[in-house]
Amino acid sequence: xxxxxxxxTVIKVVVVLLIFSAxxxxxxxxxxxxxxxxxxxxxxxxxxxxxLLQVAAxxxxxxxxxxxxxxxxVGNIFKIAPVITAATAFMAAAAIPFLPQFEIFGYxxxxxxxxxxxxxxxxxxVMGIGLYGPLLGxxxxxxxxxxxxxxxxxxxxxSYEVITGLSILAPIMMVGSLxxxxxxxxxxxxxxxxxxxxxxxxxxxxxxxxxxxxGRTPFHLIANDHEIIDGFGTEYSGMRWGLFFIGEYANMxxxxxxxxxxxxxxxxxGSFLGAIAFLGKVAFFFFFFLWTRAAWPDVRPDQLMWLCWxxxxxxxxxxxxxxxxxxx
Amino acid sequence: MKMEQFNDRNVAENGYYMVxxxxxxTDGWGKFKRxxxxxxxxxxxxxxxxxxxxxxxxxxxxxxxxxxxMPIGPRYRAVHEMKRLWESDAERCIGCxxxxxxxxxxxxxxxxxxxxxxxxxxxxxxxxxxxxxxxxYCAEVCPELAITHGGEYENASEQREHxxxxxxxxxxxxxxxxxxxxEFEGFGAITPHEDxxxxxxxxxx
Numbered sequence: 029x030x031x032x033x034x035x036x037t038v039i040k041v042v043v044v045l046l047i048f049s050a051x052x053x054x055x056x057x058x059x060x061x062x063x064x065x066x067x068x069x070x071x072x073x074x075x076x077x078x079x080l081l082q083v084a085a086x087x088x089x090x091x092x093x094x095x096x097x098x099x100x101x102v103g104n105i106f107k108i109a110p111v112i113t114a115a116t117a118f119m120a121a122a123a124i125p126f127l128p129q130f131e132i133f134g135y136x137x138x139x140x141x142x143x144x145x146x147x148x149x150x151x152x153x154v155m156g157i158g159l160y161g162p163l164l165g166x167x168x169x170x171x172x173x174x175x176x177x178x179x180x181x182x183x184x185x186x187s188y189e190v191i192t193g194l195s196i197l198a199p200i201m202m203v204g205s206l207x208x209x210x211x212x213x214x215x216x217x218x219x220x221x222x223x224x225x226x227x228x229x230x231x232x233x234x235x236x237x238x239x240x241x242x243g244r245t246p247f248h249l250i251a252n253d254h255e256i257i258d259g260f261g262t263e264y265s266g267m268r269w270g271l272f273f274i275g276e277y278a279n280m281x282x283x284x285x286x287x288x289x290x291x292x293x294x295x296x297x298g299s300f301l302g303a304i305a306f307l308g309k310v311a312f313f314f315f316f317f318l319w320t321r322a323a324w325p326d327v328r329p330d331q332l333m334w335l336c337w338x339x340x341x342x343x344x345x346x347x348x349x350x351x352x353x354x355x356x
Numbered sequence: 357m358k359m360e361q362f363n364d365r366n367v368a369e370n371g372y373y374m375v376x377x378x379x380x381x382t383d384g385w386g387k388f389k390r391x392x393x394x395x396x397x398x399x400x401x402x403x404x405x406x407x408x409x410x411x412x413x414x415x416x417x418x419x420x421x422x423x424x425x426m427p428i429g430p431r432y433r434a435v436h437e438m439k440r441l442w443e444s445d446a447e448r449c450i451g452c453x454x455x456x457x458x459x460x461x462x463x464x465x466x467x468x469x470x471x472x473x474x475x476x477x478x479x480x481x482x483x484x485x486x487x488x489x490x491x492x493y494c495a496e497v498c499p500e501l502a503i504t505h506g507g508e509y510e511n512a513s514e515q516r517e518h519x520x521x522x523x524x525x526x527x528x529x530x531x532x533x534x535x536x537x538x539e540f541e542g543f544g545a546i547t548p549h550e551d552x553x554x555x556x557x558x559x560x561x
Contacts, residue, residue, distance in 0.1 A: 062411070065410070065411040065414065065416075066410055067407075067410070068418075070420065073420060319407065319408065323400075324400065324404075
């Protein structure tokens, strides 16, 4: 039994790693295509049919590029920073139920690697550790743009951890559990049971914070291409830069899984239809990340901090208080 | 479209108007009101709708370049062409040397000799495209419309000097036989139907 559990877990880990590494690549393809269509361009067209093999071409390029360690960087930290970003992004996946449980050859598979009873806390914590990737990478790079980016990264991540935590706190109070499976079961009754109807404010706040946590466009300050080159990624080349990239996209996917699980009913009652609907919700949230990148401008760092501490945090606290009063 | 609106530089009376921008709020209450207004006005969603609309419309403006090309104007000044005479298919160039003389980057070199019929013949003619700045003076000064600028802008080589040879610039004989030589309408050429506008000189009376 123990051995079977071990083998099952290892297989699940490998499957999640492979699928989401590949999805990160395909995500870049979708991002380029969606952005291109929204800007009346064609996007990648030449590698493979409709540019589908562009991902493979990019992968080959990243893998075969020279791994440059610049002269004045702090070598070991510089080398390990991208690994932290990618690793924490994938570690967060351990507590996410990707699909409802299903049977295959008479064997019940739970598509969650570890159903820990503090799932959300674990995900938030590990994503918080993800801060060390940009922070250490930027500080070790011996590059002032990287340093600015590291400082911004620390500020943004720490500030928006507060928003995420406080906004999720209200739903957690209602559900009374930190496990994402319990969240799903709480909302299993159908659309009427979704937490978004009772906690719309928390939903919006959590969604806004997700943009900051993943560093996507309205809050794309950490690696702001037009302003501080590529931020913490400036000095990186080849697959180390690729790891930052995979980490960023994996984070986007995992957040796109977590938000529907928390607020939009997840996979519902666990039927096949529910699973398809869940993937549809995930696809919408991922698409929204790309959509905003085409539509919205970036905010300034001071505006971002203003938004966090003077607007979102008070609203989140008031939301928690009101939820508590209503529950009493 | 008439040219007058482009030639009229008097911007003050040309339909320009000041954009109506509200003053920025200075006190706290004003700033607060502005934040609330902007939050609930849904301006962000207008932006989202605009880009989504363009995506659904799928009105792509990309020219996928190597496969399709934009038309270029007849006055475009790319690699030179040497023309032939319609009557005899002989080269139009009379070896006068004006293009060599006027070339401001000294990229045209030519050599002439007297051939067996005691006519001046161009024996060597080369344009160093590595130096050429495509100013068009050679085409403008040419009395025979023999050297012109063509539309061929795609040239790649290991050395820029190899871009073009005289034989490549000269209209090919088979093209000439087919009557496919394009008469030059661009830089330095006379405008079409110029003869209708010519005034008689006193000698003709």
